[in-house]
Amino acid sequence: MNTNWVYIKDLKNHVDELVEFRGWVWNKRSSGKIAFLQLRDGTGFIQGVAEKKDFDDETFEKIRKIKMETSVILRGIVKKDERSPFDVELSIKYIEIVHEPEEDYPISKKEHGIDFLMENRHLWIRSRRQFHILKIRNEVIKAIRDFFNENDFVLIDTPIFTGSIGESAGNTFQLDYFDYGKVYLAQTGQLYLEAAAMAFGKVFNLGPTFRAEKSKTRRHLIEFWMNEAEVAFYRHEDNIKLQESLVNFIVNRVLANCEEDLIEIGRDVDKLQKVSLPFDRITYREAVTFLNKKGFDIKFGDDFGADEETVIASQFEKPVFVEKYPRKIKAFYMQPSDEDPEVVMCDDLLAPEGYGEIIGGSERIWDEKLLIERLKECNLPVEEYKWYIDLRKYGSVPHSGFGLGVERTIAWICGLEHIREAIPFARTLYRVYP
Ligand code: ATP
Numbered sequence: 001m002n003t004n005w006v007y008i009k010d011l012k013n014h015v016d017e018l019v020e021f022r023g024w025v026w027n028k029r030s031s032g033k034i035a036f037l038q039l040r041d042g043t044g045f046i047q048g049v050a051e052k053k054d055f056d057d058e059t060f061e062k063i064r065k066i067k068m069e070t071s072v073i074l075r076g077i078v079k080k081d082e083r084s085p086f087d088v089e090l091s092i093k094y095i096e097i098v099h100e101p102e103e104d105y106p107i108s109k110k111e112h113g114i115d116f117l118m119e120n121r122h123l124w125i126r127s128r129r130q131f132h133i134l135k136i137r138n139e140v141i142k143a144i145r146d147f148f149n150e151n152d153f154v155l156i157d158t159p160i161f162t163g164s165i166g167e168s169a170g171n172t173f174q175l176d177y178f179d180y181g182k183v184y185l186a187q188t189g190q191l192y193l194e195a196a197a198m199a200f201g202k203v204f205n206l207g208p209t210f211r212a213e214k215s216k217t218r219r220h221l222i223e224f225w226m227n228e229a230e231v232a233f234y235r236h237e238d239n240i241k242l243q244e245s246l247v248n249f250i251v252n253r254v255l256a257n258c259e260e261d262l263i264e265i266g267r268d269v270d271k272l273q274k275v276s277l278p279f280d281r282i283t284y285r286e287a288v289t290f291l292n293k294k295g296f297d298i299k300f301g302d303d304f305g306a307d308e309e310t311v312i313a314s315q316f317e318k319p320v321f322v323e324k325y326p327r328k329i330k331a332f333y334m335q336p337s338d339e340d341p342e343v344v345m346c347d348d349l350l351a352p353e354g355y356g357e358i359i360g361g362s363e364r365i366w367d368e369k370l371l372i373e374r375l376k377e378c379n380l381p382v383e384e385y386k387w388y389i390d391l392r393k394y395g396s397v398p399h400s401g402f403g404l405g406v407e408r409t410i411a412w413i414c415g416l417e418h419i420r421e422a423i424p425f426a427r428t429l430y431r432v433y434p
């Protein structure tokens, strides 16, 4: 049993040593005397070099003709190589083929259409660009957990099957649940987090949510990951501070730990470096006036779409909060403003460079009567919210929270054209395969 198996990320610590490599050949090129194998092992990419003189003729021919995505175990000497992002290359002395494909690998160097790539997503994730994006996703999720752990929040996992609609009736997935009848897939875990905040004070979750989004946009998935937080006794201003601290923390973590990945995918890192505290702020009313000046035919009470959000956010270099939207276009649970009862104490955080909303947050209604009134106004079945109303019966307190779209945040940080690349296996309007 060989014991000197080393991953690519650690090879730089083994210069001039004989090591074992286990992984895949993702590309190759060769001349008569020398073969260059592009290798990957899940921690990075390096070049392996095999020289004819080190092998018998038959083996060298095999290496020269090796098919893309052949899995191999190699032994070789680690050589310093400044041109490689990992500072090294591997001078191959021994090769064992674990599995060589019979057919040519379907994803080649040439340009493929997006449908073809999505149909082959199970293979596409092996490519360099997807590798770097999904590594950044991993870092974003680690950063979220660390942020909340470092700030003494308690993780509360909220359920996927729910008896009541969390956001809006329009885009729920309904299914039959034994004798209970109709239930929904969670559009949010917020209502449950509110219950948890009354038990633990500061709580967060991180998990998948489901929305039957019927329109095709570049920023809506059917199944997406949301990170929500809820804090007892927090008001609007506290909520804003928490959100900007979280987003600032995530961006700084990615810059610190994944700068190479960002550069590899062509992200303009300078733009991310402009993110700093505090973020900019604008009220919904100010935004309407601004949009009118820009020629948008929009009035108080209209919701903003992608175009409006892009124009607002393009005024700023870092994320911007749009605050205090009209009550009528926001969810039933949002606390109306004392000074301006037509608006609620909410915020949408818009990412710059055209990415738009990445967070929606608000103060929650904590008065029982007002909550029931709002449920009725929104035509929601009050009896299904009995437990939620209960929270307002026993030691109710003002509280606030928000939901951050994990893939939206990744799409912005990575500078992606479409959100589908921000998740390993995207579920979109027309795709649940693979
Ligand atoms: P939008 O206005 O873009 O449809 P929303 O206001 O419906 O978003 P919220 O209910 O506020 O979304 O959800 C919180 C966050 O979850 C959003 O700010 C966004 O980042 C993310 N999000 C919402 N819907 C989707 C989706 N279909 N796919 C991916 N992320 C989403």
Ligand code: MG
Binding pocket: none
């Ligand atoms: Mg929506």
Ligand code: MG
Binding pocket: 348, 357, 360
């Ligand atoms: Mg919205």
Ligand code: MG
Binding pocket: 348, 357, 359, 360, 361
């Ligand atoms: Mg929202």
